[in-house]
Amino acid sequence: MKKYILTLIIVSCIAFPLPLASADSAREDVSADAVQKAVQSTAAKEPAAKQAGKTKDKKESKDDNENIDEIEKARQALQYGLESEIAEVLNKIDKQDFESLQEDFVRLFQTTRSAAIREGLFALYQKYENAQLADAAAGVVEDYGTQQRTVIKAALAYLAAVKPAMNSSLREALQRLLTEETAEYGAEAITVLGAIGSEDDAAFLAEYFETFTMDDTKQELIVKQTIAAALEKIHSDNIRGFLLERLEDENENVYVRSSALAGLAQMKNADTVPLLVSFFEKPEPLLREAVMRGIAQFDTAETRALTLQAFRDSSYQVRLAALQAVQKTKQTDAVPYVLYRAKYDPTEAVRLSAVETLTKLNAPEGNTWLKETFCDTKKGEKLRVAILRAVLQEKSSLLNDDLEPIILPTITDAKQKQLRYSFGKEIAKSDSTAVLGVGKAFLQSDDALTKSIGLDMFKTNRSAELRPLVEAIAQDEKQGTLQRRAQRLLE
Structure with missing residues (x-):
């Protein structure tokens, strides 16, 4: 019993030291086994304490990380992060943060050797339609012989989106890409020329259309269709004869003919109206849709009547084009037709486009339906949200009194x-x-x-x-x- 009590005293002394005199007197009757057990007990506690300290440190570290401002986290990732971490920042950045990190993005573009990061930056600046990297993108295109394929394609897509001013160096590089690397970059180079080109570029593209050939007939057709689409955008008078020839050639691809027709209409020559009317009778929906793309350039009794006919066309693409035309011309007598499309069209895209068109026309009949439909909880959610979107985009006060009663x-x-x-x-x-x-x-x-x-x-x-x-x-x-x-x- 005495031995047991003294053992407990020794353990207590190790855990909670006693005055020296008490320890000495107790030590006389303590066996070696008891001391060893006490030491083992104390040692066993030490790893747990250390572990607790590590857990605490880890928690504090996590808390510290969470307290770092999100923008500072992104800045650190851009400066020190792995390619995957940088990519994560580029993929999730919002408009406000994009503006805040401009200097960091530009610095990163100038210093990085990663093709993936440069592609990501071009895509990010394209997303927010920011032209700050336009010179860098042009440099990539002009020096395409030393650049990676994916970077070149990203630069071309970015240039087509932000539409910087054309200069002689960029024009020459785009033309070289088209003629020397047609299969690889032809379509992308043509798209840039169509977006920012002039009548000289139109003449170059028209001539190239007539002279080039490729072993791959499918790829050749894609290039020709892309040229036609680019010429529609440029719609320069100096290629009018070329477009007419393409349009009147019934053996020509229908996509090429439709772009030629729409391009001719955008030149706004009055003698194009009879051409549009005649081509609306063609069996190919793409040609009728091109008529509607072009019809918005005119406002005559003949073109207005043709637009109303288009709302009954069997092709949803033609009906969509008719809605776009009405949005541009503000053709008020089309309101009943547009309203019918919004209510009953079998294609959702047409119904939603009709909603947008009604808000732009701002006619009493259309406004009444828009307001009633938005407030009707039995109507489809997608339709009601589309009405809200269209009204807000138009900055209309139509739904002002209904917002809180419906949304709250x-x-x-x-x-x-x-x-x-x-x-x-x-x-x-x-x-x-x-x-x-x-x-x-x-x-x-x-x-x-x-x-x-x-x-x-x-x-x-x-x-x-x-x-x-x-x-x-x-x-x-x-x-x-x-x-x-x-x-x-x-x-």
Whole structure:
């Protein structure tokens, strides 16, 4: 019993040291086994303590990482990250962050040796239609002999999208690409020429169309179709004879003929109207669709009547083109036809385009239907969202009185969550003061995505009425990512 008590004393002394005199007196009766057990017990506790410390350090490190501003994380990734980490930044960056990181992106483009990163940067700048890399892209094209294939294609796609001014060096490089590397880059080079070319480029393309051949007949046809599409965009008078010849050749490919017809119409010569009327009787839908693409350049009794006929065409592409024509000409007598398409057309794309057309025409009959359909909860969600989108894009006040009565109930109804998100994403694109009540409700929601969409609304309109709610989110540590996002929006 005495031995047992002394063993406990020794263990206690190791864990909680006693005054020296007490330790010495107790040590006389303690066996070696007892001491060894005490030492083992203490040693066993040490790894657990170290592990706890490591866990704590890891948690603190994670917390530190989470506290780094998102924009700073992206900046660090662009400067120090792996190719995959940089690609992740390029793929998920939004418009606001894109503007904030301009210097970092340009520096990265200038220093990187990675083809994948350069492609990603061209794609990113193309997405936001920013021409800051236009000189670099032109340089890639002009020096195509030393560049990777995928980088060249990315540069060409970017140039076609941002449409920089043409210069002699770029023109020469594009023409060389077309004539020397037709199979590899021909179509892309032609597209750039069509986007930014002049009458000289039109003459070059017309001549090339008539002289070049390829062993691959399918590839040759693609190149010819691309040339025709480019010439439609340039629609220069100096190639009028060429386009007429292509159009009147019934053995010519129908895509080439349709581009030739639309290109001729865009020259706006009055004698083209009879040509358009005659070609609307052709059996090929593509030719009738080209007639509608061209008809918007004119406003005569004959062209208006032809447009109304197009709304009854069996080809949905022709009906779509007719809607686009009406949007340009504001042909008010087409409203009943457009309304019918919005209600009953068998093709969804036509119905949605008709909704957009009705908002642009702004006629009482169309407005009544748009308003009633938006407010009708039994109508399809996609249609109602399309109406909201079209009205907001047109900056119309048509739905101002209906926004809160229709959208606010979706915020508290879990069954309407997807509709709420869809409505909210359209609202977030608008700077109208009519949407502020909806914005407040979104910011006050307990649902994270709903609140995030509310922040999108504030980012668009920067309303003083929404600012206090955004400030509250920015001060709330429980909001996590939303807090950091709100803080950035308030900077």
